[in-house]
Amino acid sequence: MTLTLLVKNGRVVNPAKKQDEICDIYIEDGKIRAMGTNLSMCADEIWDATGLVVTPGLIDMHVHLRQPGQSYKETIASGTAAAAAGGFTRVVTMPNTKPVIDSPLIVEGLRYKIEQESHVKVDIIGAVSKGMEGRELAAMGGMVKSGVVAFSDDGHYVEDCDFMRKAMEYSSMLKKVIIDHCEDTHLIADGVMHEGAVSAALGLKGRPAVAEDIAVARDILLAQATGCAVHIAHISTKNAVAMVRRAKAAGIPVTAEVTPHHVIFTDEALRSYDTRFKVNPPLRSEEHRAAVVAGLQDGTIDAIVTDHAPHSWDEKDKEFNIAPSGFVGLETSVGAVLTHLYHTGCMDLATLIEAMSVRPATILHLPAGVLEEGRDADITLLDLQTEWAVDASTFYSQSKLSPFDGMIFKGKPVGTIVDGKIVMKQGEVLA
Numbered sequence: 001m002t003l004t005l006l007v008k009n010g011r012v013v014n015p016a017k018k019q020d021e022i023c024d025i026y027i028e029d030g031k032i033r034a035m036g037t038n039l040s041m042c043a044d045e046i047w048d049a050t051g052l053v054v055t056p057g058l059i060d061m062h063v064h065l066r067q068p069g070q071s072y073k074e075t076i077a078s079g080t081a082a083a084a085a086g087g088f089t090r091v092v093t094m095p096n097t098k099p100v101i102d103s104p105l106i107v108e109g110l111r112y113k114i115e116q117e118s119h120v121k122v123d124i125i126g127a128v129s130k131g132m133e134g135r136e137l138a139a140m141g142g143m144v145k146s147g148v149v150a151f152s153d154d155g156h157y158v159e160d161c162d163f164m165r166k167a168m169e170y171s172s173m174l175k176k177v178i179i180d181h182c183e184d185t186h187l188i189a190d191g192v193m194h195e196g197a198v199s200a201a202l203g204l205k206g207r208p209a210v211a212e213d214i215a216v217a218r219d220i221l222l223a224q225a226t227g228c229a230v231h232i233a234h235i236s237t238k239n240a241v242a243m244v245r246r247a248k249a250a251g252i253p254v255t256a257e258v259t260p261h262h263v264i265f266t267d268e269a270l271r272s273y274d275t276r277f278k279v280n281p282p283l284r285s286e287e288h289r290a291a292v293v294a295g296l297q298d299g300t301i302d303a304i305v306t307d308h309a310p311h312s313w314d315e316k317d318k319e320f321n322i323a324p325s326g327f328v329g330l331e332t333s334v335g336a337v338l339t340h341l342y343h344t345g346c347m348d349l350a351t352l353i354e355a356m357s358v359r360p361a362t363i364l365h366l367p368a369g370v371l372e373e374g375r376d377a378d379i380t381l382l383d384l385q386t387e388w389a390v391d392a393s394t395f396y397s398q399s400k401l402s403p404f405d406g407m408i409f410k411g412k413p414v415g416t417i418v419d420g421k422i423v424m425k426q427g428e429v430l431a
């Protein structure tokens, strides 16, 4: 391991400190020891970051690393290699595994695996309910002792209002956020895409936007009633964004995240019946897409996450109605948002970095998201200008199924530094 590293001449965009300037960063034993112009320390390695943007390590607070139990889809090793390649120094993994992450024993087993195999930092989200069945509370207190950073039954809505209220009461005592997958189960029954003109034209059963709206409304009301912090996973509808905006203004502890795919694509992409675009919540119509972009712009939506959801080729290569939902995103996220949010002028760089680092850290109470002396040296380097074509066959992720495959992006991650160690340079993940 490099004991000392000097990252020189980069444009440091460090929103938590309102900093945007050319600055050097000196790292020793995994920590940032100095930041300033023209630092002259000798270092074991010098990275000339002239022309590059240097940011606090990017955090993806919503990924599915599939372990335990589904290593044919992804493993800690492959998923975190994908994260490193994508510029993420830290990811937060969901509990819809086999078995579900719903007990301290499973959390501890997974933490051991992470220590052995991971390329980046990984935090664990515990399930809200045992087996994610929405009936009995999971061992929330024990899992917090074992280190989970939040609770979620992601993939499923926590349907029973009384149960969710109890879960929120517990979670707020434990000072953890509940991350909810908001789609009312009855309203979406058997639906495979957004309900609208395109689903009607394709003859596919839709999942209406109101299914998300109702679920979000319920969660906001319960957050208000219990005082529990609630985070709306992968928000995708116009009304949901409006409700979160109003709730925040009223001081209710609610936050939200959006994915690059809900920012970029609409349900029009499904006209090809290409299962790579099948995801929950579904890609929606233009009015919803525009509303989530507006929500990001005005800060209603806090975080950008990938919902990296790897599936095997055999599973996805099925007729549309029966193929599983979700696809990988860790290796395309930075390129996608730089191209479609930054270079289009929708968002400035500092706000984008905030959504991909500062705010996830704040929501989950992680000691991350800021570059300053004494902190862990978790750093991402970005090249804003290079154009590149996505080639899913080169992904580090085990799953090569991506709706972004073949797209041309402008801007990419070129360096990932975790605890002062370079884990990715110029797209190559270093052992």
Ligand code: DOR
Pocket: 064, 096, 154, 155, 156, 181, 278, 279, 280, 281, 307, 309, 310, 325, 326, 327
């Ligand atoms: O499309 C999805 N796939 N949405 C989710 O919320 C879960 C995910 C998965 O785990 O495959």
